[in-house]
Amino acid sequence: MSNTVPKQSFDFLKKLAKNNHRDWMTENKKEYLESEKMLKQFYAEILSGLSETDEIEKQKIFRINRDIRFSKDKTPYNVHRSISWSRAGVHRRGGYYLRLEPGNSLMAGGFFSPEPKDLLRIRKEFEIDSQPIREILSNKCFNMYFNGFNQKFVVKTAPKGFKKEGPNIDLIRLKSFFVTRNFTDEEVFAPSFNKNLISYYELFRPYFDYMSEVLTTDLNGESLL
16 A cells, blocks of 8 residues: 555644634635645545445545634634545444544444434344353453553443443443544554554454444344345
C-alpha cells in the first residue's frame, strides 16, 4: 500500500485548533481542500483493503463542520477527521470507524447506540448466555489490541426488565457495544499504518459474525430474515 496519512493534514488540524473560526477557514480553504484530497487517497486504500475480506456498503466521511445547535461549545469546526465504513446487507452487522486527530487518533468497531429493538435483543442474548461474547472478547489476539467493550455509555444500575444483580449485568448495562484502539502520531505516520489498521479491523470479524447472527435470529435461534 502506497498512500499514508499525510503529515500536512495534521499540521492543518493543529492550526485549525488554534484558529477555530470561519474567517480563518475561509482564508485557508485551499490548504484544507488539498489536505482532504490526500486523506481521501488514504481512505480509498483502507476501503480497498477491507473489501478484500468483507462486503462494504457505504463509506461515510464526516463533515468538518460541527453541529453547534444544541452545544455550549460554539466553535464551528471539528479538529479531527473521521470516517466510517458500513458492512453490506441486513445479514452483515457492525461497522468500522477511524478518527484522525493530532495526539488523539483512534480506531473503533462495533455497534454504537443500536436502535431500541436491537439493543433489547443484544441484552436478552447476553442475559441468557454470555459465554460466546466473553470468549470473543478474551481471545488472545483480540485482547492483545483491544481491552473489552468501551465503558463510556452505560446505564447506572440496570435497564428496565433486567435484574441489577444478574451475573451478566456488566454487559447488559452497556448502551453501546464497541471496542477502540488509540494510536500515537508516530504510529499514524508510519508506512505500515495502512496494513496494520486493516489487520486490526479484521480482528473484529468473529465479533461481527456473532452479533450478526444474534441480530438476525430470535431468542430461539430462528431466522428473522
